[in-house]
Amino acid sequence: MKHTISVLMENEFGVLSRISGLFSGRGFNIQSLSVAPTLDPSISRMTIVTSGDEQILEQINKQLNKLIDTIKVIDYTSEGQPFVERELALIKVNAEDNTRAEVMRIVDIFRGKVIDVTPKSYTLEMMGTPEKVNAIVEILRPIGIKELVRTGPVVLGRGAKGWKSA
Amino acid sequence: MTGSQILLECFKQEGVDTVFGYPGGTVINIYDDLMKSEDIQHILPRHEQAAVHAADGYARATGKVGVAIATSGPGATNTITGIGTAYMDSIPMVVITGQVPTPLIGNDAFQEADIVGITRPITKHNYLVKDVKDLARILKQAFYIARTGRPGPVVVDLPKDVQIAETDFEYPEKVELRGYKPTYSGNVRQVAKAAKMIMQARKPVIYVGGGATLSDADKELLKLAEMIQAPVTTTLMAMAAFPQTHPLALGMLGMHGTYYANMAVTNSDLLISLGARFDDRVTGKIATFAPDAKIIHVDIDPTSIKKNVRVDLPIVGDLKDVMKKLVKELGENKSELKKLSKELAPWREEIDGWKKSHPLTYKQSKSEIKPQFVIEKLRELSDDDAIVTTEVGQHQMWTAQFFKFLQPRTFLSSGGLGTMGYGLPAALGAQAAFPKRQVIDISGDGSFQMNSQELATLVQYRLPVKIVILNNNFLGMVRQWQQLFFDKRYSQTCLELPIDFKKLAEAYGATGFSVSKPGEVEETIKKAFATDGPVIMEFKVSREENVMPMVPAGAGLNEMVLAS
Numbered sequence: 001m002k003h004t005i006s007v008l009m010e011n012e013f014g015v016l017s018r019i020s021g022l023f024s025g026r027g028f029n030i031q032s033l034s035v036a037p038t039l040d041p042s043i044s045r046m047t048i049v050t051s052g053d054e055q056i057l058e059q060i061n062k063q064l065n066k067l068i069d070t071i072k073v074i075d076y077t078s079e080g081q082p083f084v085e086r087e088l089a090l091i092k093v094n095a096e097d098n099t100r101a102e103v104m105r106i107v108d109i110f111r112g113k114v115i116d117v118t119p120k121s122y123t124l125e126m127m128g129t130p131e132k133v134n135a136i137v138e139i140l141r142p143i144g145i146k147e148l149v150r151t152g153p154v155v156l157g158r159g160a161k162g163w164k165s166a
Numbered sequence: 167m168t169g170s171q172i173l174l175e176c177f178k179q180e181g182v183d184t185v186f187g188y189p190g191g192t193v194i195n196i197y198d199d200l201m202k203s204e205d206i207q208h209i210l211p212r213h214e215q216a217a218v219h220a221a222d223g224y225a226r227a228t229g230k231v232g233v234a235i236a237t238s239g240p241g242a243t244n245t246i247t248g249i250g251t252a253y254m255d256s257i258p259m260v261v262i263t264g265q266v267p268t269p270l271i272g273n274d275a276f277q278e279a280d281i282v283g284i285t286r287p288i289t290k291h292n293y294l295v296k297d298v299k300d301l302a303r304i305l306k307q308a309f310y311i312a313r314t315g316r317p318g319p320v321v322v323d324l325p326k327d328v329q330i331a332e333t334d335f336e337y338p339e340k341v342e343l344r345g346y347k348p349t350y351s352g353n354v355r356q357v358a359k360a361a362k363m364i365m366q367a368r369k370p371v372i373y374v375g376g377g378a379t380l381s382d383a384d385k386e387l388l389k390l391a392e393m394i395q396a397p398v399t400t401t402l403m404a405m406a407a408f409p410q411t412h413p414l415a416l417g418m419l420g421m422h423g424t425y426y427a428n429m430a431v432t433n434s435d436l437l438i439s440l441g442a443r444f445d446d447r448v449t450g451k452i453a454t455f456a457p458d459a460k461i462i463h464v465d466i467d468p469t470s471i472k473k474n475v476r477v478d479l480p481i482v483g484d485l486k487d488v489m490k491k492l493v494k495e496l497g498e499n500k501s502e503l504k505k506l507s508k509e510l511a512p513w514r515e516e517i518d519g520w521k522k523s524h525p526l527t528y529k530q531s532k533s534e535i536k537p538q539f540v541i542e543k544l545r546e547l548s549d550d551d552a553i554v555t556t557e558v559g560q561h562q563m564w565t566a567q568f569f570k571f572l573q574p575r576t577f578l579s580s581g582g583l584g585t586m587g588y589g590l591p592a593a594l595g596a597q598a599a600f601p602k603r604q605v606i607d608i609s610g611d612g613s614f615q616m617n618s619q620e621l622a623t624l625v626q627y628r629l630p631v632k633i634v635i636l637n638n639n640f641l642g643m644v645r646q647w648q649q650l651f652f653d654k655r656y657s658q659t660c661l662e663l664p665i666d667f668k669k670l671a672e673a674y675g676a677t678g679f680s681v682s683k684p685g686e687v688e689e690t691i692k693k694a695f696a697t698d699g700p701v702i703m704e705f706k707v708s709r710e711e712n713v714m715p716m717v718p719a720g721a722g723l724n725e726m727v728l729a730s
């Protein structure tokens with residue numbers, strides 16, 4: 001099952017390799033990982049999407065917690081905590097005479113944006129849940145995607161509380 | 167103070183009296199300051215791997231943090247096996263490596279190796295110190311992390327320019343690590359549940375692991391076992407945590423465990439796991455491991471719990487703390503306890519039956535020395551508090567089976583990594599910690615040659631380690647597998663070249679004995695113990711003796727092969 005986990009870590013040199021080394025060394029699956037400093041620059045926040053059976057997920061959570069640099073681990077999926085989720089994708093898609101209008105229509109429907117234009121292509125900015133990004137990618141695929149980059153999702157718990165009080 | 171002076175000052179503050187290390191370009195400043203230091207004894211093994219194993223042996227024998235130093239590049243990479251060994255067995259240790267000056271890091275500079283990167287998966291934590299102002303704090307944290315919670319090795323990589331740079335020295339009083347707060351205190355409600363489960367059990371087995379040694383909980387363990395009169399089986403890492411001559415002792419369980427320990431576990435209705443991690447050498451096939459038992463698992467590290475087996479009652483905490491609470495809880499009701507002890511009588515009888523039908527044994531011989539016989543004689547002739555180290559192989563398993571350990575921290579062996587070459591330097595470290603006690607390295611002819619250069623260190627520092635080589639001219643453990651599972655195809659396991667170990671000892675200025683008759687065993691051991699300084703006793707043993715009984719790989723504990 002897919003799990004989305006936030007890890008708050010000391011913003012120290014090498015923390016990213018501690019995480020990636022943990023996942024590769026123990027054979028845990030990692031679907032996406034995004035990382036950046038938080039409001040408090042001494043803490044960085046990672047959002048990891050991973051999958052596995054219940055026992056593996058329990059190990060992933062415990063192993064993440066075990067790292068000395070880990071301050072907090074929040075597994076939104078197993079805690080059943082409601083959360084909001086967004087991912088950003090940039091998509092360079094074929095846009096020649098016969099498809100330009102079609103692409104524009106799709107962008108409008110998905111509330112995306114065109115952020116770069118050439119006679120042969122549009123580059124789109126698409127933000128939303130990973131499912132929504134998947135959907136636009138599938139629709140654009142037959143038209144011809146030249147290049148695609150996705151950030152992987154970032155998430156926050158719903159409600160008024162921040163992670164420190166959660 | 168300079169960085170290197172701060173390092174030595176921190177050692178002092180941490181109560182470090184002995185360090186094991188090897189000099190080189192990037193630690194030359196540290197060595198210069200060490201020369202002026204009177205508080206710290208430095209021992210120079212002949213290989214950085216041995217320095218780390220020696221620090222490990224020192225740590226296992228004393229319970230203190232072991233300290234090793236190595237230079238950058240090859241010195242640092244030579245420490246890897248030692249660090250990995252300590253990591254797998256949860257041994258508290260701080261390893262200081264020199265590093266090229268910070269401006270050169272990343273340039274493929276002379277003798278540069280990314281040791282923080284290389285050791286990341288085999289350390290509890292590691293640091294690269296970039297600023298001398300951070301040094302005291304980092305060292306404080308390093309020692310704290312190494313010895314607290316589930317112990318483990320910590321590497322501190324110290325660039326040369328940081329050693330030379332100066333700053334004011336202030337040793338922090340407290341460690342502030344917001345991400346690291348090991349749980350020591352066991353949850354009392356869980357403990358109460360455990361007590362209830364124990365009172366209801368009719369076939370309980372206490373399964374003890376290295377955590378009992380690491381938390382020095384041997385007294386509590388003895389109390390608990392006697393209180394409920396339940397049998398105690400120990401992993402390789404815990405053989406010395408419970409007196410092996412005790413009537414409740416079942417010896418080791420697992421692949422080369424006793425028949426009766428494995429049968430007891432298989433038939434138990436409650437497995438009380440204390441500081442053990444359900445290693446695959448212990449469980450055999452998981453599906454048939456203690457199939458009818460409820461499992462209580464006490465461990466300080468949550469990742470150990472439910473990693474390999476299902477658990478009915480997890481208790482996270484320090485074993486000593488949990489056992490104290492458990493003993494107290496159980497002790498409240500004396501009459502119930504008495505009843506329990508009576509209820510368990512049939513179970514103890516069943517186990518006694520297995521003990522009688524399948525005792526731990528071997529065929530004695532008049533013409534050949536049996537390795538098991540040497541080990542029995544060693545126990546008989548050594549002090550109760552003698553410290554025994556081993557290498558890895560058949561001799562290691564025979565030691566676990568036949569050397570009846572009596573006191574905690576007297577058995578030092580590489581279990582998790584299974585490192586040949588561990589025993590001799592570990593004995594060196596233990597002897598450095600306890601110059602007056604008997605220290606014995608029980609070795610194989612193969613393993614001995616992996617760190618035999620340490621004979622020099624023993625002689626130089628007058629460390630009177632007694633080395634026993636059970637020479638079968640084989641990489642015996644592997645040969646045994648080839649015999650049993652590969653139709654006796656002894657591929658590359660015969661050590662053809664006969665080595666004159668007596669002469670080898672003498673070449674280093676140590677004493678050597680070499681014997682091949684059973685009648686000479688006792689006398690040789692006595693002579694060796696009476697000899698000042700390090701001694702090699704070579705026993706030419708029965709060559710194709712096998713370690714029995716055994717659970718073949720992939721089989722269950724109830725499918726033991728009893729003899730070959």
Ligand SMILES: Cc1cc2nc3c(=O)[nH]c(=O)nc-3n(C[C@H](O)[C@H](O)[C@H](O)COP(=O)(O)OP(=O)(O)OC[C@H]3O[C@@H](n4cnc5c(N)ncnc54)[C@H](O)[C@@H]3O)c2cc1C
Pocket residue numbers: 254255256315316317374375376377378380381400401402403404418419420421422423440441442443444445447448464465466467470483484485486558559563580581582583584585643
């Ligand atoms: C050739 C060979 C054959 C082997 N055959 C066998 C065999 O037949 N039987 C056998 O038993 N072993 C055998 N071993 C050893 C085996 O590989 C493992 O090393 C061993 O079984 C692990 O022991 P353990 O479970 O006690 O764990 P350890 O590695 O000692 O782990 C200790 C556990 O205690 C916990 N702990 C640490 N501190 C505390 C504390 N303060 N409070 C509570 N918990 C704590 C840790 O978190 C950890 O989970 C063999 C090894 C070799 C090399």
Ligand SMILES: Cc1ncc(C[n+]2csc(CCOP(=O)(O)OP(=O)(O)O)c2C)c(N)n1
Pocket residue numbers: 557558559560561562584585586587609610611612613614636638640641642643644
């Ligand atoms: C460094 C290392 N290399 C290889 C092995 C694999 N191995 C395990 S036991 C063994 C044989 C050990 O031979 P010896 O020291 O003579 O002991 P014996 O089994 O003969 O008693 C080997 C090669 C190991 N455990 N460690």
Ligand SMILES: [Mg+2]
Pocket residue numbers: 559610611612636637638639640641642
């Ligand atoms: Mg051998």
